[in-house]
Amino acid sequence: MNEQTIVRPAKARRNGAPRDLILLITDIQGIEERLRGFERKYRLRSSEFYRLVKAGKIEQRLELLEWLGLYEVLQTREAEYRAVLERQVEPVLTALNTTLVPA
Numbered sequence: 001m002n003e004q005t006i007v008r009p010a011k012a013r014r015n016g017a018p019r020d021l022i023l024l025i026t027d028i029q030g031i032e033e034r035l036r037g038f039e040r041k042y043r044l045r046s047s048e049f050y051r052l053v054k055a056g057k058i059e060q061r062l063e064l065l066e067w068l069g070l071y072e073v074l075q076t077r078e079a080e081y082r083a084v085l086e087r088q089v090e091p092v093l094t095a096l097n098t099t100l101v102p103a
Contacts, residue, residue, distance in 0.1 A: 021088070024081040031074045038067040046071045 035046045042049070050071050052058045060068070 020084050021081065024077055024084065028074065028077050028081060031070055031077065034070055035067070035074065038070075046074075 038049070039045055044052075046067070049058070049064075049067060053060065053064070053068055058064065
């Protein structure tokens with residue numbers, strides 16, 4: 001777990017280019033790897049940890065704040081991924097469904 005993953009701030013994206021998807025996937029995978037380190041250490045899934053923190057059942061310490069922040073960034077990146085994917089996939093699905101409908 002010595003490798004550092006850089007979490008870049010989200011940039012305004014034009015047209016949802018394929019490169020954006022690759023960057024988002026790379027970010028998501030890096031964040032997930034760091035989250036797995038916390039999950040192994042504390043034997044608790046990140047989603048459950050997040051729920052417990054939000055319910056006020058876990059005291060916030062510096063290391064746990066990092067876990068919390070990473071989980072929140074993951075949620076943001078996944079939402080960005082879904083939005084970019086939707087913009088890229090929807091026109092293709094529309095075209096496929098239009099041509100596949102029996103005349």
